Structure formats: structure tokens, C-alpha cells
Amino acid sequence: MDLLERLFGPDTDTREDLRVGLFVDGPNVLRDEFDVDLDDVRAAAERAGRVTAMRLYLNEHATPGLIQAAEARGFEVVVTSGDVDVRLAVDLTEFAIEGRGDVVAVASRDTDFKPAIETANAHGCRTFAIAPGAFGRSDALRNAATRKVTLGEDDEGPTLVGYDS
Known part of the structure; x- marks a missing residue:
């Protein structure tokens, strides 16, 4: 069984789809x-598939060097005043509801994104929680997502919530 199948289960879609x-x-x-x-x-x-949108959300304290490095790696950088959570959650939810993708992946350790993940699940999107490390894991976010991964660790497989059978 390959990594994609372990993450997303058997499916007729190929990863590139x-x-x-x-x-x-x-x-x-x-x-x-x-x-x-x-x-x-x-x-x-x-x-999870072909990444068609990559957004990095930063607050007004982000350095020009960070912004430039992110853009050089192909990220669309969204700079907000104050907390980035609301803007990211709204954009993720719109992406899912408008059907602009098959999978929404959120890299965070913040439980605040759980409602956005649940909304994406309810609209037929697969969801993928990416934790920045074992210390940075949010169990609530990971349990809400269809799939999860922790950077720096081996694949942990699917969660039970939202499991694609």
C-alpha cells in the first residue's frame, strides 16, 4: 500500500486528479x-494531490525577507493586521464551499480552524491537518480533519472522523 492510499484510502481518483x-x-x-x-x-x-493554491498568512510583523522567501517558493502571501486566523478560516471555507479544490490542507497548531475544517468536510472536501511538529499538534484540529500528518514524523494514517470508506 503506497503513502497516498494509507493517507486517503483506496479511491478511484489518482493523486494527480x-x-x-x-x-x-x-x-x-x-x-x-x-x-x-x-x-x-x-x-x-x-x-494529497496537485497543489493548485498555496497561501501563507502572516501578520503585520512579518519581515520583508520572510515574505520574499515565501513568494520565491510559490506561496501567495496574505498579510493581515493582527491575528491571521479569521482571514485564513474564511478563505479556507470559501475555497471548500465554492468547490475550488478536492482537498483543503491547513498547516497550523491552532484549534480555531476546527469549524472551517468541519465545514469543508460537510461540503464534500477531504481535509488534511498538517502539524508543525509533535509539540505543535492540536488534537481537536487533527481529529476534525479527514487525514493528518506531523512534520518530521512518519505517516500516522487516517483518523476516524470523516474517514473516506
Whole structure:
């Protein structure tokens, strides 16, 4: 059984058929204690299919160097004043409801995204929670998602909630 099948179960879709929207919570993922590289986040999302949208959400304190590095890696950078959670959650929800992808992947350790993941599930999207590391895992977010992965660890397989049979 290959990694895709372990993550998403047997399916008639091939990995290349699945369109993935990747939403990265910059302030919660790009922290010194996690040592996360955006290329690793993208690679994790690519396990689910063809990434067609990549957004990195940052607050107004983001350095120009970080913004430039993210854009050089192909991310659309969204800078918000204050907390990025609301903007990311709204964008993720719109992406799912409007059918712009088959999978929504959120890289975060923040439980605040659980309602957005649940809404995406309810609208037929597969969901993928990417944790920045074992210390940065949100059990609520991971349990709401169809699939989960922790950067730096082996594949953990599917969760029970939203399991595609």
C-alpha cells in the first residue's frame, strides 16, 4: 500500500486528479521551536494531490525577507493586521464551499480552524491537518480533519472522523 492510499484510502481518483488548496498559519507554524521549512509544508500537501493554491498568512510583523522567501517558493502571501486566523478560516471555507479544490490542507497548531475544517468536510472536501511538529499538534484540529500528518514524523494514517470508506 503506497503513502497516498494509507493517507486517503483506496479511491478511484489518482493523486494527480485531486486539487489541493494549502493554507498555512504562518505565526503558528513558522516558529523557531518548530524549525519548519515551507518546502516541507508544501511537500506534505503534495502527498494529497496537485497543489493548485498555496497561501501563507502572516501578520503585520512579518519581515520583508520572510515574505520574499515565501513568494520565491510559490506561496501567495496574505498579510493581515493582527491575528491571521479569521482571514485564513474564511478563505479556507470559501475555497471548500465554492468547490475550488478536492482537498483543503491547513498547516497550523491552532484549534480555531476546527469549524472551517468541519465545514469543508460537510461540503464534500477531504481535509488534511498538517502539524508543525509533535509539540505543535492540536488534537481537536487533527481529529476534525479527514487525514493528518506531523512534520518530521512518519505517516500516522487516517483518523476516524470523516474517514473516506
